[in-house]
Amino acid sequence: MANQTYKCLNCGGELNWDPASQKLKCPYCGSEFDLSVFEQKEEKSQQDIRNKTYEKGASAAENGQTRSTDDTEVHPEDLRVYKCSVCGAEVITDKTTVATSCAFCGNPVILEENLDTQFHPDAIIPFRISREEIKGLYTQYLKSRPFTPRDFYTDAHIQKIKGVYVPFWLYDMPMEGHLHGTGERVSSYSDSNYIYTKHDVFEIEREGTLQIQSLPVDASSKMPDEAVDSIEPFDYKDFAPFKMAYMPGFFAERYDEDASFCSGRALKRAGQTTVEMLRSTVTGYSTVTVTGSSTGVQGGEESMHSRYVLMPVYLLYTKYKGKDYLFSMNGQTGKAVGNVPIDGKKAALFWLIRFPVILAAALLINFLIFA
Amino acid sequence: MKNDQRKRKAGRKTGRSAITRCLLLLLLLAAAVLPAFGAADVPVFADASGSPAYVTDQQGLLTQEEADQLAEACGEFAKKYDCNIFFVSAGDPQIGENHTEEDDRTYLENFNEQNFGAGSDSIGLLVDMDLRYYYIDIMGDQALQAFTDQKQAKLQEAVEEELAQGNYAQAPFTFVDQADYWYGRNPKSGSYVMWTLISIGVAVLIMFFWYRSAAAKHKEQHVSAEAAAYVRPDSWQRNQSQRRRRSFLINTEEGRQIWQTRPINV
Numbered sequence A: 001m002a003n004q005t006y007k008c009l010n011c012g013g014e015l016n017w018d019p020a021s022q023k024l025k026c027p028y029c030g031s032e033f034d035l036s037v038f039e040q041k042e043e044k045s046q047q048d049i050r051n052k053t054y055e056k057g058a059s060a061a062e063n064g065q066t067r068s069t070d071d072t073e074v075h076p077e078d079l080r081v082y083k084c085s086v087c088g089a090e091v092i093t094d095k096t097t098v099a100t101s102c103a104f105c106g107n108p109v110i111l112e113e114n115l116d117t118q119f120h121p122d123a124i125i126p127f128r129i130s131r132e133e134i135k136g137l138y139t140q141y142l143k144s145r146p147f148t149p150r151d152f153y154t155d156a157h158i159q160k161i162k163g164v165y166v167p168f169w170l171y172d173m174p175m176e177g178h179l180h181g182t183g184e185r186v187s188s189y190s191d192s193n194y195i196y197t198k199h200d201v202f203e204i205e206r207e208g209t210l211q212i213q214s215l216p217v218d219a220s221s222k223m224p225d226e227a228v229d230s231i232e233p234f235d236y237k238d239f240a241p242f243k244m245a246y247m248p249g250f251f252a253e254r255y256d257e258d259a260s261f262c263s264g265r266a267l268k269r270a271g272q273t274t275v276e277m278l279r280s281t282v283t284g285y286s287t288v289t290v291t292g293s294s295t296g297v298q299g300g301e302e303s304m305h306s307r308y309v310l311m312p313v314y315l316l317y318t319k320y321k322g323k324d325y326l327f328s329m330n331g332q333t334g335k336a337v338g339n340v341p342i343d344g345k346k347a348a349l350f351w352l353i354r355f356p357v358i359l360a361a362a363l364l365i366n367f368l369i370f371a
Numbered sequence B: 001m002k003n004d005q006r007k008r009k010a011g012r013k014t015g016r017s018a019i020t021r022c023l024l025l026l027l028l029l030a031a032a033v034l035p036a037f038g039a040a041d042v043p044v045f046a047d048a049s050g051s052p053a054y055v056t057d058q059q060g061l062l063t064q065e066e067a068d069q070l071a072e073a074c075g076e077f078a079k080k081y082d083c084n085i086f087f088v089s090a091g092d093p094q095i096g097e098n099h100t101e102e103d104d105r106t107y108l109e110n111f112n113e114q115n116f117g118a119g120s121d122s123i124g125l126l127v128d129m130d131l132r133y134y135y136i137d138i139m140g141d142q143a144l145q146a147f148t149d150q151k152q153a154k155l156q157e158a159v160e161e162e163l164a165q166g167n168y169a170q171a172p173f174t175f176v177d178q179a180d181y182w183y184g185r186n187p188k189s190g191s192y193v194m195w196t197l198i199s200i201g202v203a204v205l206i207m208f209f210w211y212r213s214a215a216a217k218h219k220e221q222h223v224s225a226e227a228a229a230y231v232r233p234d235s236w237q238r239n240q241s242q243r244r245r246r247s248f249l250i251n252t253e254e255g256r257q258i259w260q261t262r263p264i265n266v
């Protein structure tokens, strides 16, 4: 079986997942189809995966290829070659790509190989923000950054925004923590001759437990942590069982950092919160010194549980004056966070326009007070 | 490729030098403003410091102590602004029986010229208890320039209010206070130059923080360090204990520490 595609029942065109209607939509005739229409096909492809009868990618290196066709930047030895089921062209992509598009005909390409058993996601949050909405959200985002260089606004640039299903581990972890420190209470009283200041020093001990639930850590080495952390939180009520029909029209990655590899970041975040919660219970002292704290998972790290999920993220890489800037947006909630460079000319203009006005106002107020 | 890189460098330079240029402009401006006001700032002291002519209380409105205090305040004013200030109380015995308000004015103007010299900067207050009249005379280019009509009106208002309430002894003090206040708010005074510089500084600070808050939005991505949003509601349980380790007293007298760390048995 070649890579999966979903064909329009009316015109035979390749269907794309449409975030606005939460259905599969034909870009040619506009027909929309509920996922249930393709229930059988979904079942068939799950079977393909179980029976491993999917198309396997050939090593690109062996085929003499050194560059991917979908902009993924990886070592040539990690590239795999697939055949586009629509136009037959060779699609060269890396071994962690689950969904991409054919560079030649633009049709969606889903690679079942990378959804095989261990890489099969437990759940998925489908895209909710559509490509039409994203243009408005992106320009709105840029406008509130006053020194954005012009290059960032061009339509051609905005077209490069990619919708990616990013692999995440969601950790459930029962945390325990211990904090000790000293606190001091000061009270004061006086008689006719002296002022007495009484210092009471206390030994403080705090212990606490809490449950961390579905803490997300991105599982792809390609994703910069700050870009995906910054667009949290995702709303987990939209989790649906994984279906391949959510893929067409988007890119998708499989994890290349496993649950035990990513647990370090989860432990760090959960530990920090545990300490903060313990610290917040230490009240009623005039000064507090924390002398030590420790946190960990109750019953050891075996009692940490993780789920493998895909969550929707829009990404836009921009190269500007030799540096990379990444814009990321939560594909479910629309929360946008980015790093945008400062255009020197715009910054200078900001000063040139505003400073004389502020200065004039300040000098005028000063003059009016004196005159 | 090489050319491309050079262009990039040049581009970055223009951005930075544009800000530098703005700062230079600001410095030039400050340099231009300073000497214009600074020139008037060379102090020339009035020679009549402590001269009895500052307070001439012929109607006994002030006690001796008050008169001395007032004279001292007048002396300070004269030193500060190079402008004399004085108070006269006079009535029938000094100006003549059946004198008029016009006579009062002439009397004060003559008093001013005789005691401080025609053409010097001086400002005087006359209170005439017989006519229930007061008059303020201002003489000299610098003093007249400092006391615009608005400021004279303010000064009169303040003195009049004291007199209307019967605070005859307080009136000359208020007169000196207010004259000091308004003379100090004079575009040629040293404090004006200082406040001009402070205004420029405030403008720069406002711009700096404005720019910084606008620029901060350009770098927003941060790695999350905590997980407070993922704590299951009601899952937080804790034990706590506190044990008193030691207590001690510090004993002070009028801010002076007498002894410290006298332990208290706990």
Ligand SMILES: [Zn+2]
Residues within 6 Å of the ligand: A008, A009, A010, A011, A012, A013, A026, A027, A028, A029, A030, A031
């Ligand atoms: Zn169709």
Ligand SMILES: [Zn+2]
Residues within 6 Å of the ligand: A084, A085, A086, A087, A088, A089, A102, A103, A104, A105, A106, A107
């Ligand atoms: Zn194709």
